[in-house]
Amino acid sequence: xxxxxxxxxxxxxxxxxxxxxxxxxxxxELAAVDPAxxxxxxxEDAQQAVSVITATRPDVVLLDVHLPGGGGRAxxxxxxxxxxxxxxxxxxxxxxxxxxxxxxxxxxxxYVTKSITGPELAAAVxxxxxxxxxxxxxxxxxxxxxxxxxxxxAEVDEDLDRLSQREREVLRLIxxxxxxxxxxxxxxxxxxxxxxxxxxxxxxLQLSNRHELTRWATARRLV
Amino acid sequence: MSATxxxxxxxxxxxxxxxxxxxxxxxxxxxxxxxADHLGVDVLVVRLAFVLLAAAGGAGVATxxxxxxxxxxxxxxxxxxxxxxxxxxxxxxxxxLTVGGLLxxxxxGMGLRPSLAIPxxxxxxxxxxxxxxxxxxxxxxxxxxxxxxxxxxxxxxGVGVALVVVGAGAILGPANxxxxxxxxxxxxxxxxxxxxVSSPWWVRMARDLAAERSARIREQERAEVAAxxxxxxxxxxxxxxxxxxxxxxxxxxxxAQERELRGWLYRPAPDATQHLAAALERVAAEVEDAHGxxxxxxxxxxxxxxxxxxxxxxxxxxxxxxxxxYAAGAAVSVYAEVEPDTVxxxxxxxxxxxDPDTVPEDRLGLRQSVRGRMARNGGTATVRSSxxxxxxxxxxxxxQTRSAP
Numbered sequence: 001x002x003x004x005x006x007x008x009x010x011x012x013x014x015x016x017x018x019x020x021x022x023x024x025x026x027x028x029e030l031a032a033v034d035p036a037x038x039x040x041x042x043x044e045d046a047q048q049a050v051s052v053i054t055a056t057r058p059d060v061v062l063l064d065v066h067l068p069g070g071g072g073r074a075x076x077x078x079x080x081x082x083x084x085x086x087x088x089x090x091x092x093x094x095x096x097x098x099x100x101x102x103x104x105x106x107x108x109x110x111y112v113t114k115s116i117t118g119p120e121l122a123a124a125v126x127x128x129x130x131x132x133x134x135x136x137x138x139x140x141x142x143x144x145x146x147x148x149x150x151x152x153x154a155e156v157d158e159d160l161d162r163l164s165q166r167e168r169e170v171l172r173l174i175x176x177x178x179x180x181x182x183x184x185x186x187x188x189x190x191x192x193x194x195x196x197x198x199x200x201x202x203x204x205l206q207l208s209n210r211h212e213l214t215r216w217a218t219a220r221r222l223v
Numbered sequence: 224m225s226a227t228x229x230x231x232x233x234x235x236x237x238x239x240x241x242x243x244x245x246x247x248x249x250x251x252x253x254x255x256x257x258x259a260d261h262l263g264v265d266v267l268v269v270r271l272a273f274v275l276l277a278a279a280g281g282a283g284v285a286t287x288x289x290x291x292x293x294x295x296x297x298x299x300x301x302x303x304x305x306x307x308x309x310x311x312x313x314x315x316x317x318x319x320l321t322v323g324g325l326l327x328x329x330x331x332g333m334g335l336r337p338s339l340a341i342p343x344x345x346x347x348x349x350x351x352x353x354x355x356x357x358x359x360x361x362x363x364x365x366x367x368x369x370x371x372x373x374x375x376x377x378x379x380x381g382v383g384v385a386l387v388v389v390g391a392g393a394i395l396g397p398a399n400x401x402x403x404x405x406x407x408x409x410x411x412x413x414x415x416x417x418x419x420v421s422s423p424w425w426v427r428m429a430r431d432l433a434a435e436r437s438a439r440i441r442e443q444e445r446a447e448v449a450a451x452x453x454x455x456x457x458x459x460x461x462x463x464x465x466x467x468x469x470x471x472x473x474x475x476x477x478x479a480q481e482r483e484l485r486g487w488l489y490r491p492a493p494d495a496t497q498h499l500a501a502a503l504e505r506v507a508a509e510v511e512d513a514h515g516x517x518x519x520x521x522x523x524x525x526x527x528x529x530x531x532x533x534x535x536x537x538x539x540x541x542x543x544x545x546x547x548x549y550a551a552g553a554a555v556s557v558y559a560e561v562e563p564d565t566v567x568x569x570x571x572x573x574x575x576x577x578d579p580d581t582v583p584e585d586r587l588g589l590r591q592s593v594r595g596r597m598a599r600n601g602g603t604a605t606v607r608s609s610x611x612x613x614x615x616x617x618x619x620x621x622x623q624t625r626s627a628p
Contacts, residue, residue: 115517137556141521144560148524175521176569176615177556 008036011129014056015042016049016075017064017091022114026062029118030125037125045069050078058086059129063108065092065099073106080107089128091116097142105206110134127180132195133202140175143205144168163201170197244294251316254290292426455483475515482508499532499566500525503559506540514547517554524561526622534600535566535620541593542570542616549614550574566620573613593618 013030015023023042030037041056043049046069053061053075063072072090079086090108092099093115100111109128112121113136124134135143147163163171166187173183180194187194242261244253255273259266276283459480466472496502500522507518528536539557546555550572559568593616597604602620 137519137521137558141523141558144523172558172560175523175560176558177519177554177571177573 008034009129011037011060011125012040012056012058013037013125014049014053014058014061015039016044016052016061016067016072017042018044018067020044026121030122033118034122034126037122046071046074046078049075053079053083053086057083060125061086061088062091062125063088063103065090065103072103072108076103076106076108087128087131089124089134097145100139100142101146101205104139104202107206109202110136111139112136113138127195131199133198135171135174135198135201137175137177140171143201144171144175147204163204167197167201170194171201174198242294244291251287252291254287254294257294258290295430451487455480455487471515474517475512478511478515478517479508482511497528498525499528499536499559499561502528502532502536503539503557503568506536507543507557510540510543510547514544516547516550518543518547519554519556520559521557522559522561526561526566529623531600531602531620531623532566534596535568535602535618538593538596538602538604538618539568539570541596542618545593546570546572546574546614546616549577553613562622564622566622568618569615570618571613571615576608576610576612576614578608578610 015026017023017026023044027039027042030039040058041052043052044067046067049061049063049067061075063075065072067075072088072092076088080088088103088108090100090103090111091114092103092111093113104111109131110124110133112124112134116124116136127134143163169187170183173186174180178186180191180198183194184191243257245256245260255269256266259269262269273283273287276286459476463473463476466476503522504520507520510516511518526532539559543555543557551574553573555570555572557568557570559566594604597618597620600620602618604619605617606614607617608614
């Protein structure tokens with residue numbers, strides 16, 4: 001992706017993953033793609049992550065979902081309210097919907113799988129640092145699935161429990177593998193507007209108290 | 224998956240040391256030695272404390288007994304070879320413990336006639352021998368190979384039981400020779416004594432059984448994981464090493480393995496002959512395998528496969544093969560959405576793309592095979608492509624729900 005803001009603002013990043021090989025791989029790729037992204041700390045379990053993040057106050061934390069000591073969710077629980085300026089981007093090999101939904105509802109600004117390429121990851125980090133949300137095709141698919149329009153209208157009484165037509169269109173294109181830039185082009189809107197829509201969806205996903213969301217995630221495991 | 228974090232945690236933060244009875248350097252049951260190890264003080268101090276407590280109303284004896292029952296034997300300690308001298312010391316310790324207890328009782332004003340004291344000593348020694356026996360049983364597994372001690376153990380247990388019975392009988396005997404009530408009482412006392420005496424043995428046996436069962440379950444699970452890893456991951460890694468010069472083959476192998484492992488870890492095998500989502504995943508997996516291209520599948524909603532949707536699946540497969548061929552190794556993604564009235568599938572590649580006006584002959588043919596198949600079943604296929612932007616095939620099929628045949 002080449003649609004970065006022109007003067008690269010430095011972004012401070014902490015890597016949380018229990019595999020050292022993976023951490024060094026991400027570190028090297030980020031350095032190669034975007035030298036302004038600086039890795040200021042690493043942690044290999046939830047406890048260590050909390051202390052490293054508290055000590056370094058990074059802009060973005062790349063957080064593995066499966067971690068010794070309670071997983072990424074434990075880190076989020078401990079820090080999200082305490083350090084509102086730190087943004088979390090979940091990174092995992094797991095495709096399991098309940099993992100994805102759990103970290104996003106726990107406060108992560110997005111979710112990408114570990115198969116993501118270096119440039120895409122760097123772009124995602126920048127996007128999260130700017131306060132936007134990052135959805136992988138899979139996460140977009142999960143959200144569309146969870147907010148399926150099949151529910152009775154009477155049951156859906158809050159705005160939070162619905163996606164707007166535009167948001168649905170944006171998510172659909174992301175699920176189809178479009179980059180934000182391509183989504184903008186296809187819908188004749190700017191990248192910034194795409195980001196606004198995605199952030200709105202993230203907010204709904206985090207705040208919606210419709211219990212179908214959890215029920216859906218649990219049921220999926222059994223299907 | 225949880226094995227790694229667990230071991231890591233153990234390595235960094237050792238659990239608080241448990242209290243074990245030590246079999247190494249013990250005199251009686253290893254309680255004093257174990258406590259000394261646990262508290263980090265000299266064993267002599269602990270033993271002195273026990274003696275003093277015993278003098279203070281017999282509390283030491285009771286405490287010792289409780290520790291004996293409830294503190295497990297240290298499982299990480301190899302059994303020290305026993306010799307006759309140690310056995311003799313132990314017997315001495317047992318004797319003095321019993322005599323001490325009796326003396327205490329008499330000193331406390333509950334003086335016993337010798338006719339009662341001697342049977343009591345017999346009971347005490349019997350109980351002690353039996354409790355010792357329980358320890359030996361726990362250790363018998365290590366010694367099972369030699370088998371030499373089995374007879375000795377049984378003999379000792381017999382002697383213990385006999386002593387208890389005789390002792391209890393002797394206590395009750397002279398006092399209640401006559402009357403059925405007395406006889407019943409005697410029988411009850413003997414039974415109670417036997418139960419009491421054997422209880423630590425039962426406790427230990429239950430504990431050992433539970434430990435053994437959980438160990439066996441762990442072992443079975445480990446064996447299953449090991450077998451799976453061996454059959455799949457190790458095998459694939461070997462293949463990958465052999466194909467280091469062929470990146471395409473390496474990708475194919477790695478992707479196939481990843482898919483397989485993911486399925487094994489996260490979800491039970493879905494039925495690819497019944498449902499659309501599973502069918503599309505299966506088709507994508509087959510194309511991935513055949514062409515060495517990574518294909519990401521996202522499906523929203525799911526429904527049962529019918530004739531039309533089977534045609535849709537086949538068309539999607541053609542589109543995928545096409546994309547895999549022309550995408551030149553770039554990523555391919557499939558997105559399918561099941562709506563109440565229609566099912567839509569998008570197959571997108573990030574290959575070089577082409578100008579729809581100057582379509583290569585073979586490509587046109589494929590396009591028509593996709594299109595023809597869709598049209599025959601009442602659906603539509605649209606192809607969008609431009610040089611440098613990749614290609615996207617859109618397949619749309621109305622659902623049969625309303626007009627069931």
